[in-house]
Amino acid sequence: MNTPIAFIIFKRPHTTEKVFEIIRQAKPPKLFVIADGPRSDRPDEAEKCEATRAIIEKVDWDCQVLKNYSSINLGCAKRVSSGLDWVFNNVEEAIILEDDCIPHPSFFPFCEELLEKYRHDTRIGSITGQNVQFGRERTNYSYYFSRYNHCWGWATWKRAWQYFDFQMQLWSEVKEKNLLEDILQSTEAVNYWHNILQSTYEGKIDSWALRWTLACWLQSSLCIISNLNLVSNVGFDQEGTHTLSKKSKFANIPAEEMSFPLKHPPFLLQNRQADIFTQRTLYSKPLIVSLKKKVKQMINVG
Incomplete structure (x- = not known):
C-alpha cells in the first residue's frame, strides 16, 4: 500500500481498536491521526480519550x-475539518477512516486504484466504500457515480478538499438564486437539504460532512460509490455523535469483498436511480428529527 491513511479518533477505544487492526493489516506508509479533546463537562471523557490515543x-x-x-x-465539525486541512497541507491524497467505520481489506486497493485513475479528473470529488442500496446492484461495473459523497470510509484529493468552506460563505447566494433546484431537481430533496443546510449554517447541527456535501455540489463534483458495501459502521450507540440508534437499518451493514480487477464504467454519469433511493432512505425527515434531538441533548447536558 502506498496511500496515506487519515484516521479520525475521539473517545471510543473499543471501536478504534477494531478499525486499527484493519489498518495494521493494510500497513500504510504514512498514518495521520486526528483526535479531538475531552469535553470539560464529561468527567470520564479524558480517560476515554487517553485510552483511545494509546491504541x-x-x-x-x-x-x-x-x-x-x-x-x-473542538466538536465534530471543527475537529474533522481542521484535521483534514492539516492532512492535505501535507499530502496530495488520502484514504479517510473514522473510529467506528470498519472496512473490508479490499476497501484499500479499491480506493488506491481509483485515486490514481481519477487523480486529475475534476469531475470526481471523492471515492467511498459506503453503499446504502441494501443489495440493489445499480451497475454491472465495480462502482457508479453519485451526487452524494458518503463518508463512512472514503478517499479524496487535495485538489477537491481545497473547496471545503467551513463558513459556508456561498450558502446565502445558493438560497437567493434557488441553486438547490438546479442541483437536486426534486422538490422533496430541495426541501430536505434546504432545512438541513440552513440548520448547519446556523450552527444547530455540528457537521463537517454536510458542509463538504455543499462544497462538492457547488463544483458539480460526483462521488464514486462502490457497487458493494465495503465498510461497516459499528458506531450506532449512545457514544456516537450523529448515530445514536442501534435499531437503525444503516447500523452494522456487513462489509463485503470487492473483486479485482475492477470493472471501470466506460462513461461518467450520475446514477439517478441509486440517488433517488438514497434520498428517500438515508436522507429523509426522520434523520433531521434525530439530528435536532441530538443537538437538544447536547444543549441540555451543557
Missing part, C-alpha cells in the same frame, strides 16, 4: 505516524 502507539510496521491531537474539545 495508536501499537503501530508495529514501517510507518510514519503523524499526530494532530487537540487538548480541548
